[in-house]
Amino acid sequence: xxxxxxxxxxxxxxxxxxxxxxxxxxxxxxxxxxxxxxxxxxxxxxxxxxxxxxxxxxxxxxxxxxxxxxxxxxxxxxxxxxxxxxxxxxxxxxxxxxxxxxxxxxxxxxxxxxxxxxxxxxxxxxxxxxxxxxxxxxxxxxxxxxxxxxxxxxxxxxxxxxxxxxxxxxxxxxxxxxxxxxxxxxxxxxxxxxxxxxxxxxxxxxxxxxxxxxxxxxxxxxxxxxxxxxxxxxxxxxxxxxxxxxxxxxxxxxxxxxxxxxxxxxxxxxxxxxxxxxxxxxxxxxxxxxxxxxxxxxxxxxxxxxxxxxxxxxxxxxxxxxxxxxxxxxxxxxxxxxxxxxxxxxxxxxxxxxxxxxxxxxxxxxxxxxxxxxxxxxxxxxxxxxxxxxxxxxxxxxxxxxxxxxxxxxxxxxxxxxxxxxxxxxxxxxxxxxxxxxxxxxxxxxxxxxxxxxxxxxxxxxxxxxxxxxxxxxxxxxxxxxxxxxxxxxxxxxxxxxxxxxxxxxxxxxxxxxxxxxxxxxxxxxxxxxxxxxxxxxxxxxxxxxxxxxxxxxxxxxxxxxxxxxxxxxxxxxxxxxxxxxxxxxxxxxxxxxxxxxxxxxxxxxxxxxxxxxxxxxxxxxxxxxxxxxxxxxxxxxxxxxxxxxxxxxxxxxxxxxxxxxxxxxxxxxxxxxxxxxxxxxxxxxxxxxxxxxxxxxxxxxxxxxxxxxxxxxxxxxxxxxxxxxxxxxxxxxxxxxxxxxxxxxxxxxxxxxxxxxxxxxx
Amino acid sequence: xxxxxxxxxxxxxxxxxxxxxxxxxxxxxxxxxxxxxxxxxxxxxxxxxxxxxxxxxxxxxxxxxxxxxxxxxxxxxxxxxxxxxxxxxxxxxxxxxxxxxxxxxxxxxxxxxxxxxxxxxxxxxxxxxxxxxxxxxxxxxxxxxxxxxxxxxxxxxxxxxxxxxx
Numbered sequence: 001x002x003x004x005x006x007x008x009x010x011x012x013x014x015x016x017x018x019x020x021x022x023x024x025x026x027x028x029x030x031x032x033x034x035x036x037x038x039x040x041x042x043x044x045x046x047x048x049x050x051x052x053x054x055x056x057x058x059x060x061x062x063x064x065x066x067x068x069x070x071x072x073x074x075x076x077x078x079x080x081x082x083x084x085x086x087x088x089x090x091x092x093x094x095x096x097x098x099x100x101x102x103x104x105x106x107x108x109x110x111x112x113x114x115x116x117x118x119x120x121x122x123x124x125x126x127x128x129x130x131x132x133x134x135x136x137x138x139x140x141x142x143x144x145x146x147x148x149x150x151x152x153x154x155x156x157x158x159x160x161x162x163x164x165x166x167x168x169x170x171x172x173x174x175x176x177x178x179x180x181x182x183x184x185x186x187x188x189x190x191x192x193x194x195x196x197x198x199x200x201x202x203x204x205x206x207x208x209x210x211x212x213x214x215x216x217x218x219x220x221x222x223x224x225x226x227x228x229x230x231x232x233x234x235x236x237x238x239x240x241x242x243x244x245x246x247x248x249x250x251x252x253x254x255x256x257x258x259x260x261x262x263x264x265x266x267x268x269x270x271x272x273x274x275x276x277x278x279x280x281x282x283x284x285x286x287x288x289x290x291x292x293x294x295x296x297x298x299x300x301x302x303x304x305x306x307x308x309x310x311x312x313x314x315x316x317x318x319x320x321x322x323x324x325x326x327x328x329x330x331x332x333x334x335x336x337x338x339x340x341x342x343x344x345x346x347x348x349x350x351x352x353x354x355x356x357x358x359x360x361x362x363x364x365x366x367x368x369x370x371x372x373x374x375x376x377x378x379x380x381x382x383x384x385x386x387x388x389x390x391x392x393x394x395x396x397x398x399x400x401x402x403x404x405x406x407x408x409x410x411x412x413x414x415x416x417x418x419x420x421x422x423x424x425x426x427x428x429x430x431x432x433x434x435x436x437x438x439x440x441x442x443x444x445x446x447x448x449x450x451x452x453x454x455x456x457x458x459x460x461x462x463x464x465x466x467x468x469x470x471x472x473x474x475x476x477x478x479x480x481x482x483x484x485x486x487x488x489x490x491x492x493x494x495x496x497x498x499x500x501x502x503x504x505x506x507x508x509x510x511x512x513x514x515x516x517x518x519x520x521x522x523x524x525x526x527x528x529x530x531x532x533x534x535x536x537x538x539x540x541x542x543x544x545x546x547x548x549x550x551x552x553x554x555x556x557x558x559x560x561x562x563x564x565x566x567x568x569x570x571x572x573x574x575x576x577x578x579x580x581x582x583x584x585x586x587x588x589x590x591x592x593x594x595x596x597x598x599x600x601x602x603x604x605x606x607x608x609x610x611x612x613x614x615x616x617x618x619x620x621x622x623x624x625x626x627x628x629x630x631x632x633x634x635x636x637x638x639x640x641x642x643x644x645x646x647x648x649x650x651x652x653x654x655x656x657x658x659x660x661x662x663x664x665x666x667x668x669x670x671x672x673x674x675x676x677x678x679x680x681x682x683x684x685x686x687x688x689x690x691x692x693x694x695x696x697x698x699x700x701x702x703x704x705x706x707x708x709x710x711x712x713x714x715x716x717x718x719x720x721x722x723x724x725x726x727x728x729x730x731x732x733x734x735x736x737x738x739x740x741x742x743x744x745x746x747x748x749x750x751x752x753x754x755x756x757x758x759x760x761x762x763x
Numbered sequence: 764x765x766x767x768x769x770x771x772x773x774x775x776x777x778x779x780x781x782x783x784x785x786x787x788x789x790x791x792x793x794x795x796x797x798x799x800x801x802x803x804x805x806x807x808x809x810x811x812x813x814x815x816x817x818x819x820x821x822x823x824x825x826x827x828x829x830x831x832x833x834x835x836x837x838x839x840x841x842x843x844x845x846x847x848x849x850x851x852x853x854x855x856x857x858x859x860x861x862x863x864x865x866x867x868x869x870x871x872x873x874x875x876x877x878x879x880x881x882x883x884x885x886x887x888x889x890x891x892x893x894x895x896x897x898x899x900x901x902x903x904x905x906x907x908x909x910x911x912x913x914x915x916x917x918x919x920x921x922x923x924x925x926x927x928x929x
Contacts, residue, residue, distance in 0.1 A: 010868075012865055012866075012868070013868060015873075016864075016865045016868070016870070017857075017865065019870050019873035019876050020846075020857065020861040020864045020865055020870070020876060020877075020880060021806070021846065021847065021849075021850060021857070021861060022804070022805070022806015022807070022845065022846030022847045022877045023806065023847070024873055025805075026805075026808070026874065028805075028809065029799075029805035203908070204872070204874070204908055205808070205810045205816065205818055205872070205874045205875050205906065205907075205908050206808070206810065206872070206874045207810070250872070250873065250874075251872060252808070252810075252872050252873070252874025252875075253871075253872040253874055253908045253909055254872075255908070282809075284812060285810060285811045285812055285813075286812070493872075493873075494872055495871030495872030495873070495909045496871070497871070650867075650868045650914065651868065651871075653913075654868070654871055654909070654910070654911060654913075654914060657910045657911075657912075657913055658871065658909050658910045659910075660910050661907075661908050661909070661910045662908050662909070662910075686811065686813055686815070687810075687811040687813065687815040687816050687906065688811075688813060688815045692906050692908065693910070694902075694903045694904075694905075694906065695898075695899045695900075695902035695903050695905065695907075695912050695915075695916075696896075696899040696900050696902075696903040698899065698912055698913070698916075701913060
């Protein structure tokens with residue numbers, strides 16, 4: 001394997017010193033000149049209409065700059081397809097904005113909210129996805145809302161299936177191929193059932209933040225706590241007909257969830273317009289938990305047929321995808337979720353699975369890592385366990401037989417099939433299982449690994465794969481000036497270490513110390529276009545674009561040096577800011593002589609996306625269940641993958657560990673929203689009641705990582721895995737819990753103590 | 764009615780008055796608001812606002828407190844150190860804990876990091892040789908959503924000299 005100078009080596013993050021000294025700047029640390037503070041009045045009811053609203057007292061309050069309600073809000077709509085207005089007389093969930101105020105201080109803005117008089121007509125709400133699609137269910141949207149996409153119309157609380165993802169292709173919301181009746185007839189075991197995976201909070205420590213100001217009639221400046229500045233700028237710009245420039249300072253965690261911030265950004269850009277000033281909106285943590293976008297709430301009702309030698313024959317089912325009162329990109333999650341199921345159960349010849357995107361009077365759904373596949377697979381693969389139990393085959397053996405291998409075709413989000421002739425994860429199964437001690441710990445379905453007093457231990461396994469790692473376009477350019485390498489690629493700092501990886505990539509290719517590389521701050525004004533951090537794509541796409549830009553800059557540097565030295569560029573190379581002749585290093589020129597004081601050498605690079613590069617993460621877990629209290633804990637976890645080439649070893653390890661939190665693995669047994677259906681409001685709306693994993697509850701965590709140098713657009717053969725490190729986790733955890741407790745079936749996530757005691761007949 | 768308030772923050776003395784007039788600190792103002800909005804020390808972060816997550820932790824007389832639920836009006840005479848005040852103000856040299864966090868890359872998004880470093884400082888002020896369990900217990904009031912916990916524990920262990928083994 002090639003020995004690199006920076007790639008694969010431990011390097012300190014360039015922004016590390018700012019982070020440990022408190023100098024790193026996050027959105028709310030910025031002093032925005034002449035900015036007013038935004039506060040929002042939220043609907044107290046899950047479903048209601050505004051009969052009357054009087055904002056005159058609020059407007060008259062000294063220090064209030066503007067008040068926006070449905071009466072004066074711009075007629076913009078966001079969501080997929082466009083359906084969610086800035087504000088509406090029809091309120092669709094507890095927390096739906098009724099009014100927004102811009103004032104000189106937070107205190108005055110809050111005082112103004114209290115002066116707004118609203119009379120509501122309360123309507124009957126609907127929360128459950130199955131209830132929402134029954135005839136006569138309360139209508140969350142109405143025919144007159146005219147929600148349409150590609151000839152599909154909103155009906156019976158179901159949004160049209162399509163998203164902008166598919167381009168000119170028809171929407172991808174179902175897989176129908178082969179003949180499921182024949183498949184079930186050929187199966188030795190057929191199981192049927194319903195599994196639900198409930199909504200969770202992927203939320204970051206830093207609550208969502210947007211500041212916005214209109215520079216003129218057609219230009220808006222936005223500061224966003226976003227992992228994908230162009231995801232904030234581009235769709236909203238198309239909606240409002242103005243150009244949007246987005247700056248993303250440090251982001252205090254995202255986990256996919258602070259990407260487009262579609263509705264929040266639209267609301268604040270609208271308030272800035274109506275109030276005629278720059279406004280900043282820092283959500284409180286309570287608002288973050290009560291009203292901000294969350295993970296899908298979904299149920300799978302299906303039927304699975306397998307042969308006794310462990311081969312899939314048929315899969316049939318209805319996937320009810322709860323998107324709450326709005327869809328940020330739920331249809332995209334449906335498309336990718338289907339693709340991810342197809343990758344996992346790739347050898348299935350007969351399919352008939354259809355998804356419905358169902359609205360209800362719950363909090364709207366947004367983007368979250370795992371992006372559809374985590375939710376669908378948590379359900380469908382859990383149902384599959386019932387069949388594996390009957391043929392007495394362990395899940396590692398089964399998935400190795402049925403998972404997508406090199407050359408196999410898989411569906412991805414366009415509804416077309418894709419394939420890679422080289423990428424293969426066969427070896428990973430064996431290496432990771434060996435390291436975890438899977439074969440020693442696996443005692444059979446419904447059989448605990450061991451017992452210690454009232455504590456029962458069990459193991460579980462699951463797998464996730466995505467077709468996104470080389471998806472969509474990223475552009476970059478690299479400037480060489482004096483002794484500095486300036487990298488322009490619009491990549492936010494939100495914790496994944498990608499900015500370090502890009503600096504290393506440029507430093508490696510130009511063979512300079514890391515200290516001589518400066519990565520431009522993430523800003524759409526100065527960085528070229530990029531789809532944004534999503535689907536683990538930046539390792540390949542941003543890494544590839546920056547790598548190609550650095551190579552292009554290097555070529556120009558050598559050409560200009562060759563002209564000065566009177567030789568050919570191919571005779572030259574560069575190291576440590578000196579260009580030299582390969583066969584006689586004494587003939588050399590320092591960079592300062594080639595690009596002196598006021599001189600730039602610029603290289604451009606881009607990666608054109610495709611879906612032919614699938615990543616993979618395997619989650620092995622061991623849980624401990626207290627049979628007296630029903631409390632389940634993860635005690636051992638191992639995550640395995642082949643990442644092609646390690647870029648940053650510590651950051652990679654931490655990405656794997658990060659799969660535990662942020663609504664990943666811990667949604668198997670710990671994280672849960674509790675809805676009070678009487679008031680339609682969640683009761684776990686603070687960080688005391690919505691439990692996260694603390695420092696004194698850490699499992700033993702290991703990784704198993706192979707480096708096969710895959711043929712990707714990353715210059716070193718790497719493939720990203722950050723998005724999916726916890727995506728298979730919940731399914732693995734629930735499997736392990738069922739094994740620990742002797743095989744009693746739990747079909748609703750998460751396996752909290754009450755559910756465990758119930759199936760054990762103890763509650 | 765107004766009264767004087769003297770705060771000692773990162774070795775500097777700040778004189779305020781408590782009251783409801785423009786520029787005065789109202790009784791209801793939290794220490795976090797005073798630090799971030801009046802003094803410009805934005806290293807302490809606002810997250811949960813309820814003292815549950817540790818992002819706003821500062822040292823008060825050497826012990827970590829949640830500044831988001833501490834009233835500034837009650838800080839008279841207290842010695843407050845924020846993340847910005849941990850290093851040497853003259854040489855710029857980092858506290859050994861900060862240095863260890865850098866060495867071990869013990870952060871991801873970094874939003875909770877200042878609070879975690881303050882909590883570690885508070886722990887070591889009272890117990891220079893904590894066991895691994897004591898470290899974990901001392902940090903149990905600091906949430907980290909990215910799961911940087913494992914690297915944090917490695918960083919803290921590296922700071923200890925002659926630390927106890929389990």
